[in-house]
Amino acid sequence: MKSTLSLEEIIDIESFQKIQDDIAQATDIAVIMIDYKGKPITNHSNCTKFCSMVRKIEEYSILCEKCDSRGGLESVRIKQAYIYKCHKGLVDFAVPIIVKDQYLGAVMAGQILVEDDESVELEEIVRIKKEFKSIDEKTRKDLEQEYEKLPTLSFKKIKSVAQMMFHISNYIVEEAILKISLNEANCKLREGKKVDIDENLNESVNLKTNEEDVESPIIKAIEYIDDNIDKNITLDKISFVCNLSQCYFSKLFKKETGVNFISYLNIKKISKAKQLLINTEDPINNIAINLGFEDCGYFIRIFKKQEGITPKKYRDLYKKDSSI
Structure with missing residues (x-):
């Protein structure tokens, strides 16, 4: 550029x-x-x-x-x-x-x-x-x-x-x-610094660059999500953290990660939920609340949409497999 x-x-x-x-x-x-x-x-x-x-x-x-x-x-x-x-x-x-x-x-x-x-x-x-x-x-x-x-x-x-x-x-x-941020992202892609999400493993977006690169505001957003996964993170809040308008933040996030902000946030939250379902006996309602979901029904719908089964079914299947 x-x-x-x-x-x-x-x-x-x-x-x-x-x-x-x-x-x-x-x-x-x-x-x-x-x-x-x-x-x-x-x-x-x-x-x-x-x-x-x-x-x-x-x-x-x-x-x-x-x-x-x-x-x-x-x-x-x-x-x-x-x-x-x-x-x-x-x-x-x-x-x-x-x-x-x-x-x-x-x-x-x-x-x-x-x-x-x-x-x-x-x-x-x-x-x-x-x-x-x-x-x-x-x-x-x-x-x-x-x-x-x-x-x-x-x-x-x-x-x-x-x-x-x-x-x-x-x-x-x-x-x-x-436009400057998008150009920088494109340059990184051309240099082989790929932006990717492995949806099957629910891994986080790889946006880390070497020390000589200027940090993208989306890196800050992803770090904020990782550090505050238990909170209700809204588009308004995350765009404020990045010092961008909601519209521009959404465009930039989609451009650099390949998915929109809400989809990425849900991927991360459901990934954490799976860990809690496996490693704790916490009620599903509590897990939803602890992950910043104000509505347990919404949490269940998102979980089922992403995993194909309900949180209860996922926990039951894991317990069944581990007991064999």
């Missing part, structure tokens, strides 16, 4: 463009995604006529680029949405996209005015002391007219939209981490 990632590699640009367009339409806020160099990755959604005119003026265009660059870098520094004022006094914000400590780009949004401007203190990210003389009177008037048409939102609403965009950024990061 390449050491340097790009936004084009980890997201579907066309799909994100549609999401971006809908958000811009719903909020009256202009939105665009840029890479770490400041190059646009998506088309500008809902760009105001005022800003379009400003960016066509060379002197102002340079200042716009400086604002975008500085805004993106500040968002990286604080690792959250950074809200600021551009050189024309409009409110913008930048949301960083960072994967494995690598800054890939940012979602830039704004081109709006604040209703309660006097009560809100925002950094003027790029300041200019005077207007440029190269702008003719007609252009100046046109800009003033378009300025009056700019959308106005409360600062509370702006913060809410910025937070929403931050969540979207986190989604992109999770998607990237998933």
Whole structure:
């Protein structure tokens, strides 16, 4: 896998463009995604006529680029949405996209005015002391007219939209981490580090790698299951342990092991149950409870589905065989 990632590699640009367009339409806020160099990755959604005119003026265009660059870098520094004022006094914000400590780009949004401007203190990210003389009177008037048409939102609403965009950024990061993990798993498979489950013997998944490999989050999940086999392990709990969303954890677990999380968990629990049925006189109801099954009937159904017989029948058959 390449050491340097790009936004084009980890997201579907066309799909994100549609999401971006809908958000811009719903909020009256202009939105665009840029890479770490400041190059646009998506088309500008809902760009105001005022800003379009400003960016066509060379002197102002340079200042716009400086604002975008500085805004993106500040968002990286604080690792959250950074809200600021551009050189024309409009409110913008930048949301960083960072994967494995690598800054890939940012979602830039704004081109709006604040209703309660006097009560809100925002950094003027790029300041200019005077207007440029190269702008003719007609252009100046046109800009003033378009300025009056700019959308106005409360600062509370702006913060809410910025937070929403931050969540979207986190989604992109999770998607990237998933793809990176899957690529790493594929590399291991190509190197002969097979991922396998022997369902007949109910053995655990072999995901151990040498010390030079980066530990997969699924290794952590399997170790957690082994250490907590007597507990009620839910998808929510195990994905939290691995610091992944439930959806991404499920996909990654299936990809690396060949079976889904619930199937693997049941394989391990039934394997332990067989040991307890053979080596103890504990009632079947107690065994179910001790293995984290809240419903003994469910435990019996899972056992029969996996072994072809009930726990009682399994115990009876073992005792019969051992007495011969």
